[in-house]
Amino acid sequence: MKMRSSLGRVRGLGSAKDGVSHWWLQRLTAVALVPLCLWFVGSLIGQVGADQASVAAWLAQPCPAIVMILLAIATFYHAALGLQVVIEDYVASEGLRLVAIAAMKLACFALATAAVFAVLKLAL
Amino acid sequence: MATERATGRPRPLSPHLQIYRPQITSVLSILHRATGIALSVGTLMLVWWLVAAASGPAAFASAQGFITSWFGLLLLFGWTFALFFHLCNGIRHLFWDAGQGLEIKQVYASGWAVVAASGGLTVLAWIIGLAGRGS
Numbered sequence: 286m287k288m289r290s291s292l293g294r295v296r297g298l299g300s301a302k303d304g305v306s307h308w309w310l311q312r313l314t315a316v317a318l319v320p321l322c323l324w325f326v327g328s329l330i331g332q333v334g335a336d337q338a339s340v341a342a343w344l345a346q347p348c349p350a351i352v353m354i355l356l357a358i359a360t361f362y363h364a365a366l367g368l369q370v371v372i373e374d375y376v377a378s379e380g381l382r383l384v385a386i387a388a389m390k391l392a393c394f395a396l397a398t399a400a401v402f403a404v405l406k407l408a409l
Numbered sequence: 410m411a412t413e414r415a416t417g418r419p420r421p422l423s424p425h426l427q428i429y430r431p432q433i434t435s436v437l438s439i440l441h442r443a444t445g446i447a448l449s450v451g452t453l454m455l456v457w458w459l460v461a462a463a464s465g466p467a468a469f470a471s472a473q474g475f476i477t478s479w480f481g482l483l484l485l486f487g488w489t490f491a492l493f494f495h496l497c498n499g500i501r502h503l504f505w506d507a508g509q510g511l512e513i514k515q516v517y518a519s520g521w522a523v524v525a526a527s528g529g530l531t532v533l534a535w536i537i538g539l540a541g542r543g544s
Contacts, residue, residue, distance in 0.1 A: 312506060315499050322496050326489070330538045337469035340462045353459075364449045371446060396456050403456075403463035 307366060314363035321356040341407050350408035354401050361397035365390050433520040441498045444491035451488040489534055494527035 287294075298304040328349065332340055344350050368389050376382040429435065454476070461472035475481045501519050504510045510519055 312503065315503060319496065319500065322492060326492065326534055330534060330541060333538045334542045337462055337466040340469070344459075344462065357455075357459075360452060360455075364445075364452060367445045368449055371442065396452055400456050400459050403459040406463040 307369075311363065311366045314359045314366070317355070317359045318363060321352065321359055324352055325356055344404055344407040347408070350404050353404050357397055357400035357404070361393045361400075365393040368393075433517060433524075437498060437520050437523065440494060441502075444495040444498075447491045448488065448495055451484075451491070454484070454488070486531075486535065490527060490531040493530040493534075494523070497523040497526045497530075 296304075301307070328343075332343065335343070344353060369386055372382060372385045372389060376385050458472050458476070461468040476485060501510070501523055504519070510516065
């Protein structure tokens with residue numbers, strides 16, 4: 286039995302009005318983060334005990350800088366999507382939920398910008 | 410509801426976690442969310458570290474001072490486990506999304522594999538990290 290209109294079906298956006306984009310981007314960033322996180326842990330182990338000069342020299346190289354920026358973007362995108370679901374699950378009040386999600390997304394955006402800027406400052 | 414008034418007792422709500430025996434499926438599911446939240450908090454440390462490195466030796470020294478304090482190291486150890494757990498269990502989730510490994514026996518086996526892998530990788534990373542500190 287079809288419960289949806291033909292137009293609703295062809296748009297495929299469902300009740301959330303954004304279709305599967307949240308679900309899909311969460312998986313896409315998850316897949317990207319598998320190699321990025323392994324690189325991240327390996328790299329941080331290599332920086333244990335390093336002073337500012339050697340960390341700066343490391344991130345001044347193109348490859349570590351590029352991968353660190355990719356890691357920051359994927360991490361904060363993935364975190365924003367995940368935290369959004371957590372807030373949606375536990376914050377019952379609609380107004381508070383809207384404010385909490387907006388604040389969280391702005392914080393993720395600001396932190397991602399700070400991370401990218403810091404790497405670029407060292408790299409350029 | 411009429412029954413509520415009649416008995417005078419609050420009706421049971423779902424989910425009612427206290428009455429269920431913890432199982433590896435539910436525990437790992439909760440842990441996946443908890444580690445995700447913990448890692449989100451951990452990004453603050455990462456951003457602090459990166460911005461400090463970009464700001465200069467003095468700022469970097471204070472970030473490094475916090476990380477190498479006993480509290481900083483404790484947090485770092487927790488985040489290491491959280492990262493490996495969320496990574497391993499996330500891969501488990503991706504297999505489920507592809508329709509693989511959904512038989513109950515496989516779900517239990519992959520769950521224990523995730524516990525072993527994330528615990529083992531955490532210990533391994535710290536052994537290598539602490540060994541490299543001396544050199």
